[in-house]
Amino acid sequence: MNEIIKLRPIETSEPLKNLDRICDMESGRMSGKIFWDKDIYEQELEKVFARCWLFVAHESQLPKAGDYLTTTMGEDEVLVVRQKDASIRVMLNACPHRGNKVCFAEAGNARGFICNYHGWSFGADGGRLMGMHESKCYEESGFDKSQHGLRQARVASYKGLVFATFAEDAPTLEEYLGPMTWYLDVMLDMDEGGSEFFGGCIRSTIECNWKIAAENFVGDILHGGWTHDSAAKAMLGGPVTNVGELPESYSVNWNGHGYEFATDVVGNAATLGEREINKYLHTLRPKVAERLGEFRSKLIGAISSFTVFPNFSFLPGQNTVRVWQPRGPDKIDLYTWVIVNKNAPQEIKGKWRRGAMMTFSPTGVFEMDDGENWEYCTKTSRGMVTRYQDLYVGLGMHTRIDDSELPGNVFRGQLNECNARAFYQRWKDLLQSPTWADVPDRNGKMR
Amino acid sequence: MSQVFLCHRDELEPGTLKKVAGGDAGDICVYNLDGKYYATADMCTHATASLAEGDMEGDLITCPVHWGQFHIPSGQAVTFPCERAVRTYRIITTDKEVFADTSAESEEAELAAASPI
Numbered sequence: 001m002n003e004i005i006k007l008r009p010i011e012t013s014e015p016l017k018n019l020d021r022i023c024d025m026e027s028g029r030m031s032g033k034i035f036w037d038k039d040i041y042e043q044e045l046e047k048v049f050a051r052c053w054l055f056v057a058h059e060s061q062l063p064k065a066g067d068y069l070t071t072t073m074g075e076d077e078v079l080v081v082r083q084k085d086a087s088i089r090v091m092l093n094a095c096p097h098r099g100n101k102v103c104f105a106e107a108g109n110a111r112g113f114i115c116n117y118h119g120w121s122f123g124a125d126g127g128r129l130m131g132m133h134e135s136k137c138y139e140e141s142g143f144d145k146s147q148h149g150l151r152q153a154r155v156a157s158y159k160g161l162v163f164a165t166f167a168e169d170a171p172t173l174e175e176y177l178g179p180m181t182w183y184l185d186v187m188l189d190m191d192e193g194g195s196e197f198f199g200g201c202i203r204s205t206i207e208c209n210w211k212i213a214a215e216n217f218v219g220d221i222l223h224g225g226w227t228h229d230s231a232a233k234a235m236l237g238g239p240v241t242n243v244g245e246l247p248e249s250y251s252v253n254w255n256g257h258g259y260e261f262a263t264d265v266v267g268n269a270a271t272l273g274e275r276e277i278n279k280y281l282h283t284l285r286p287k288v289a290e291r292l293g294e295f296r297s298k299l300i301g302a303i304s305s306f307t308v309f310p311n312f313s314f315l316p317g318q319n320t321v322r323v324w325q326p327r328g329p330d331k332i333d334l335y336t337w338v339i340v341n342k343n344a345p346q347e348i349k350g351k352w353r354r355g356a357m358m359t360f361s362p363t364g365v366f367e368m369d370d371g372e373n374w375e376y377c378t379k380t381s382r383g384m385v386t387r388y389q390d391l392y393v394g395l396g397m398h399t400r401i402d403d404s405e406l407p408g409n410v411f412r413g414q415l416n417e418c419n420a421r422a423f424y425q426r427w428k429d430l431l432q433s434p435t436w437a438d439v440p441d442r443n444g445k446m447r
Numbered sequence: 448m449s450q451v452f453l454c455h456r457d458e459l460e461p462g463t464l465k466k467v468a469g470g471d472a473g474d475i476c477v478y479n480l481d482g483k484y485y486a487t488a489d490m491c492t493h494a495t496a497s498l499a500e501g502d503m504e505g506d507l508i509t510c511p512v513h514w515g516q517f518h519i520p521s522g523q524a525v526t527f528p529c530e531r532a533v534r535t536y537r538i539i540t541t542d543k544e545v546f547a548d549t550s551a552e553s554e555e556a557e558l559a560a561a562s563p564i
Binding site for chain 2: 130
């Protein structure tokens with residue numbers, strides 16, 4: 001009678017039958033159904049978001065013991081708390097009694113968290129259950145407090161970026177990121193100070209599927225010269241750089257992560273219209289070259305974009321960092337922050353914060369045009385015929401560089417859809433694999 | 448009169464506290480409040496919790512579990528969810544040692560009990 005019943009994880013659901021029909025990356029085509037279907041979405045929550053490493057915080061957001069913030073992993077509400085031993089714990093922000101949300105604040109410092117329903121009190125130290133209102137009757141029924149703390153996630157950090165996963169069998173974070181860490185260093189490791197978030201989190205809603213946004217950042221600079229022409233003229237007085245004429249650019253991907261980039265040093269940064277920021281990057285570049293090598297020093301603010309699968313993206317240069325938080329197949333909450341070098345002058349950090357708000361935020365001149373595109377990519381699939389039409393994802397099938405010295409799967413040119421193909425392939429692989437061990441390794445093989 | 452040894456006079460810094468086994472009386476929490484010693488029962492009157500694991504904030508003790516508060520000198524419950532006063536023990540000090548008299552409450556507690564409010 002006093003046995004604790006542990007709820008076992010639900011058996012992995014059967015893969016949906018039509019996935020190969022609606023997502024065929026070898027042929028470079030897919031259907032809008034992947035942006036619209038509720039069953040697909042539920043399986044994504046199970047097999048993508050409950051399995052992958054998801055970004056939850058930057059170390060700089062939690063300087064002191066007891067500092068916390070709340071965010072989501074997929075649709076799971078979580079608490080991220082700095083511990084006394086300097087580690088970070090991530091736990092479900094849902095009481096294990098009846099599931100009530102425990103903490104309603106966005107961020108703060110606390111000694112613990114108390115559920116409003118029955119007064120279950122959880123310590124800041126890893127969400128340990130400290131006690132309950134009417135504790136005596138629990139004691140009389142043989143209740144074991146140690147079994148009923150807040151459910152913990154696995155946590156790991158890479159150069160300031162804190163990730164978490166609820167999958168016990170997921171690879172380590174380093175394995176998960178693979179060779180993409182070489183490229184992440186371009187933003188996270190320019191100098192010995194590393195990076196920090198500057199300013200707060202801006203949250204907004206876009207009525208689009210999370211994948212269309214994540215895919216845009218994983219490898220779509222193709223849209224830049226067309227979608228963003230008017231915004232570029234407003235910010236720079238001229239059109240977007242003619243990306244097609246840049247002498248050197250690449251698309252790189254690995255296990256669904258992707259980075260497309262030119263080597264023009266400040267192409268992205270320049271869109272903020274702040275000469276001082278361009279000057280800061282040019283001045284810093286020799287130091288970065290010493291630290292990371294000549295090649296990577298040319299990337300620090302270049303025309304580029306990056307997605308860490310599934311839904312963490314950023315733009316070097318504009319320094320905007322974001323998570324596309326899924327809220328149903330046709331909606332995301334966009335959480336966005338600004339990242340800067342710790343050692344950058346205060347004034348430069350301020351210019352970056354304002355610049356990112358002017359370009360990539362709910363009022364951002366670039367973001368608003370992206371948002372409209374993505375909403376309509378999603379909404380047209382309301383129509384049954386539209387939902388099944390073939391969508392072309394075939395650009396750049398011939399561009400793999402087999403003998404590149406660069407890490408990862410390397411392709412020629414950033415005007416390319418190879419990263420999108422790799423992203424959707426990884427998505428499909430996860431939906432079709434019962435466990436992590438079953439997920440295929442396609443590195444070196446995809447076009 | 449039943450006496451329980453609590454600590455040496457120079458053992459606790461001001462603003463610190465300690466749990467002591469009280470034998471028949473149960474666990475006792477001893478406090479150094481600005482150089483003066485006080486003692487209360489260690490068990491919170493609201494739910495199972497050790498006050499000695501809480502924080503002294505001014506002349507209040509904050510329970511670590513639901514953050515309710517008692518006034519240390521008188522044991523009066525001050526903050527939700529604490530409603531019932533916590534038992535206090537009169538302090539007896541010698542040259543070097545601090546004891547609790549488990550048959551008497553603190554002077555402050557007696558004053559509070561006598562008050563019409």
